[in-house]
Amino acid sequence: MDRREFLKRTAALGLGGVALLLPGGVRRAFGAREGLPGLAAVRGGEPGEMFDRGVAALGGMGRFVKKGQTVVIKPNMSWDVPPERGGNTNPELVERIVRRCLEAGASKVYAFDHTCDLWRNSYRNSGVEEAVKRGGGVAAPADTSGYFQKVPLPGGRVLKETAVHELLLECDVFINVPVLKHHGGAGITMGMKNLMGTVWNRGEFHSKGLHQCIADVSLFRRPALTVIDAYRMMTRHGPRGTSEGDVTVLKAQILSTDIVAGDAAAARIFGADPKNVAYIRNAAEMGIGTMDLESLGVERIAL
Amino acid sequence: MRFLLAFTVAALFLAWFLFRAGRADMPLLPALQAVPSILRWWGGAAALALGAMVAGRAYCSVLCPLGTFQEAVWRAGRRRLSGYAPGSPVRYWILALVLAAGAAGLAAVPALLDPYAAFGRGVTQLLRPSLAGGIDSLAGFFESLGLYGVISGTGRVPFVPGLFWSTAAFFLALTLWSLRKGRPFCDALCPVGTFLGLFSRSSLLSIRFSGESCTGCGLCGTVCPQECISVKERTVDADRCVLCLRCVDACPGGALSLSFGGGGQSLSRRGLLRTAAGTLAALGVVFWSSKKDDTVAAAASSRDEKLPVSPPGSKSRGNFTKKCVACTACVAACPAGIIRPSLGEWGAAGLFQPVLDYRRGYCQYGCTACGDACPTGAIESLEPEEKQLVSIGKARFLRRNCIVRKYGTACGACSEHCPTQAMRMVPFRGGLTIPELDPSICLGCGACEYACPAEPKAVTVSGLAVHGKIRPVSGGEGGPTVAPLEEFPF
Numbered sequence: 001m002d003r004r005e006f007l008k009r010t011a012a013l014g015l016g017g018v019a020l021l022l023p024g025g026v027r028r029a030f031g032a033r034e035g036l037p038g039l040a041a042v043r044g045g046e047p048g049e050m051f052d053r054g055v056a057a058l059g060g061m062g063r064f065v066k067k068g069q070t071v072v073i074k075p076n077m078s079w080d081v082p083p084e085r086g087g088n089t090n091p092e093l094v095e096r097i098v099r100r101c102l103e104a105g106a107s108k109v110y111a112f113d114h115t116c117d118l119w120r121n122s123y124r125n126s127g128v129e130e131a132v133k134r135g136g137g138v139a140a141p142a143d144t145s146g147y148f149q150k151v152p153l154p155g156g157r158v159l160k161e162t163a164v165h166e167l168l169l170e171c172d173v174f175i176n177v178p179v180l181k182h183h184g185g186a187g188i189t190m191g192m193k194n195l196m197g198t199v200w201n202r203g204e205f206h207s208k209g210l211h212q213c214i215a216d217v218s219l220f221r222r223p224a225l226t227v228i229d230a231y232r233m234m235t236r237h238g239p240r241g242t243s244e245g246d247v248t249v250l251k252a253q254i255l256s257t258d259i260v261a262g263d264a265a266a267a268r269i270f271g272a273d274p275k276n277v278a279y280i281r282n283a284a285e286m287g288i289g290t291m292d293l294e295s296l297g298v299e300r301i302a303l
Numbered sequence: 304m305r306f307l308l309a310f311t312v313a314a315l316f317l318a319w320f321l322f323r324a325g326r327a328d329m330p331l332l333p334a335l336q337a338v339p340s341i342l343r344w345w346g347g348a349a350a351l352a353l354g355a356m357v358a359g360r361a362y363c364s365v366l367c368p369l370g371t372f373q374e375a376v377w378r379a380g381r382r383r384l385s386g387y388a389p390g391s392p393v394r395y396w397i398l399a400l401v402l403a404a405g406a407a408g409l410a411a412v413p414a415l416l417d418p419y420a421a422f423g424r425g426v427t428q429l430l431r432p433s434l435a436g437g438i439d440s441l442a443g444f445f446e447s448l449g450l451y452g453v454i455s456g457t458g459r460v461p462f463v464p465g466l467f468w469s470t471a472a473f474f475l476a477l478t479l480w481s482l483r484k485g486r487p488f489c490d491a492l493c494p495v496g497t498f499l500g501l502f503s504r505s506s507l508l509s510i511r512f513s514g515e516s517c518t519g520c521g522l523c524g525t526v527c528p529q530e531c532i533s534v535k536e537r538t539v540d541a542d543r544c545v546l547c548l549r550c551v552d553a554c555p556g557g558a559l560s561l562s563f564g565g566g567g568q569s570l571s572r573r574g575l576l577r578t579a580a581g582t583l584a585a586l587g588v589v590f591w592s593s594k595k596d597d598t599v600a601a602a603a604s605s606r607d608e609k610l611p612v613s614p615p616g617s618k619s620r621g622n623f624t625k626k627c628v629a630c631t632a633c634v635a636a637c638p639a640g641i642i643r644p645s646l647g648e649w650g651a652a653g654l655f656q657p658v659l660d661y662r663r664g665y666c667q668y669g670c671t672a673c674g675d676a677c678p679t680g681a682i683e684s685l686e687p688e689e690k691q692l693v694s695i696g697k698a699r700f701l702r703r704n705c706i707v708r709k710y711g712t713a714c715g716a717c718s719e720h721c722p723t724q725a726m727r728m729v730p731f732r733g734g735l736t737i738p739e740l741d742p743s744i745c746l747g748c749g750a751c752e753y754a755c756p757a758e759p760k761a762v763t764v765s766g767l768a769v770h771g772k773i774r775p776v777s778g779g780e781g782g783p784t785v786a787p788l789e790e791f792p793f
Contacts, residue, residue: 041791044787086783117668118667118670138449140446184719184736185713185718185728187713203754204756206754207757207758209710210712210715211712232783237727238719242723243776264793268792293793
């Protein structure tokens with residue numbers, strides 16, 4: 001922290017203190033966080049409208065993105081399969097989020113994924129690359145190690161360091177947009193598992209113990225917002241799936257300021273007890289987030 | 304004019320190999336090339352022979368990119384040649400050798416001497432790796448300014464040092480030789496040129512001395528890259544002349560012209576011999592190209608042998624190794640960069656014929672680029688739906704190497720990547736799951752092998768000598784279950 005940074009922070013603390021002294025209504029008008037729910041669960045709508053309703057319940061886009069900030073969105077576009085297969089994040093949802101970020105004043109919105117299938121094909125055929133562009137963002141590549149930088153993971157139990165995409169290191173705001181689906185190795189994949197696409201050494205996760213590595217990598221940078229897409233949920237043969245028969249059209253979405261809570265809620269939607277998903281349990285133990293949804297404040301929205 | 308046309312054709316080939324090979328929306332340019340068309344269809348040989356009877360060896364000076372390369376090099380060097388040099392009989396032996404080797408299934412011999420294949424290797428193995436660094440740093444420069452996608456990086460270019468250096472040596476030698484001799488490969492070595500020459504002797508179109516205007520100045524001889532004009536005899540060797548028209552342009556008196564109509568050579572004993580040789584060669588070519596692939600005969604007897612994997616659409620080892628001239632179009636086309644020229648995997652006879660290398664990646668489920676790029680029929684073009692049922696190899700799962708068993712941790716990387724779920728996760732001790740292999744629906748795409756984090760690998764793919772077909776795996780034909788969430792479970 002240099003001198004300028006110190007002064008900024010002090011000023012911010014001072015302002016925050018003043019804000020606390022103000023009555024509740026005024027505080028809310030200034031966008032302070034007290035009283036706002038930390039998690040919104042939405043069902044029964046189209047991906048874009050569910051996001052709009054959910055984020056409104058969390059206090060609006062302005063809570064997460066300020067004018068002039070750069071934003072990184074991390075969708076799942078790891079697989080060379082069309083949107084109907086539920087293998088990647090819903091393109092319509094990604095497009096809406098990109099658009100809302102720019103409307104909130106973001107200077108630049110990037111999206112990337114260190115894909116499993118070939119990146120060009122996955123970006124294209126998932127429909128996500130096109131959606132990012134339609135929304136006004138940039139789909140950045142993540143296909144060579146040159147884009148990634150080594151970072152330490154203090155507090156990691158198994159993974160002591162990793163290599164993170166440079167855009168994630170540089171951005172002001174990080175929004176995680178996974179898809180909820182079955183996963184042959186991890187059981188279920190959603191928020192924290194999606195972070196495997198932000199690092200280069202994803203293969204290492206498998207050899208060092210998948211669940212603990214997923215928890216460890218979540219230490220690096222907690223997303224300001226995690227939006228879990230459960231519009232189409234792959235219930236078996238995940239994470240790639242073999243046909244549309246593996247998919248249930250569920251029309252649901254979880255928005256959470258706490259990545260662990262988001263995963264816990266999504267696990268319940270998948271039909272699992274979050275305590276039985278090792279990476280959620282480990283992450284909660286490590287203090288990355290909480291499995292206790294009510295402590296965050298939950299807004300349930302049916303459209 | 305003619306050179307401009309040839310240059311354009313060569314530039315198109317260059318661009319095709321660099322950027323467009325395997326794009327379904329591109330016409331298959333190399334199908335116009337002699338050896339690929341012969342291998343694809345026996346009629347290709349007949350068409351070539353007929354073409355030579357009409358237009359002589361114009362093919363060499365217009366359509367052949369390697370010929371244009373030599374001519375361009377020689378032109379750049381501005382060297383005048385010495386005049387007439389008689390053709391070497393060695394070229395007939397080379398043609399005979401190529402035909403015999405081709406018919407015997409030794410594709411390496413035609414592969415090394417086919418000018419089209421040599422040009423292809425020059426682009427993909429020499430030029431492309433040399434350019435890659437520059438293209439990538441330019442892409443990196445734009446990206447450092449926050450401009451993504453202005454220029455795409457070259458991605459995964461398989462780099463095979465052995466082939467890089469041998470290609471470099473070939474082109475260095477050819478460059479030096481061309482600087483001195485014009486079109487030395489065309490004149491002394493090229494089996495395609497020699498084959499066409501057998502028919503071009505009495506072609507309808509030819510260069511001839513006409514009238515009495517020749518002063519014997521010899522200028523034509525110094526500009527002929529084939530050194531086939533004898534000023535003393537006032538003749539042009541029609542079996543070596545490639546109709547490049549340089550002599551016509553150079554002649555100050557207009558004594559040389561491109562004329563139409565036969566009657567250049569009278570029927571002689573030599574002519575008869577030549578016709579007989581031509582027919583024999585054509586029959587040899589037809590025999591070579593019509594040879595059925597021994598798909599059934601080659602059915603693998605030893606299942607434990609780890610075979611190399613040939614690209615999807617190649618049908619069998621027999622079909623593939625007989626028809627492939629190692630032009631490396633598929634190597635350039637493969638978006639995953641897993642097709643690389645072999646260095647002995649197919650044996651000495653199949654030198655440089657491509658293999659799939661799963662250390663670099665895996666065969667993408669919906670991709671048919673290699674078959675779309677192959678001009679010879681060694682890899683046939685498949686529809687994606689068709690390709691998704693073709694089994695090019697079989698995985699083998701070695702449970703004792705699997706890290707789920709070895710370390711007791713969750714993994715499933717193989718199953719994650721498996722497009723057919725031939726590798727699926729089944730319950731193991733302590734809530735873990737471990738892969739189980741159903742070989743009957745395994746495509747041999749290598750996704751599991753590539754993804755496996757174990758050292759040594761717990762799953763490896765062995766090629767099938769004869770490609771198989773799996774049953775369709777996309778269960779649940781009725782599409783997705785529609786069951787919107789009724790209430791939140793929390």
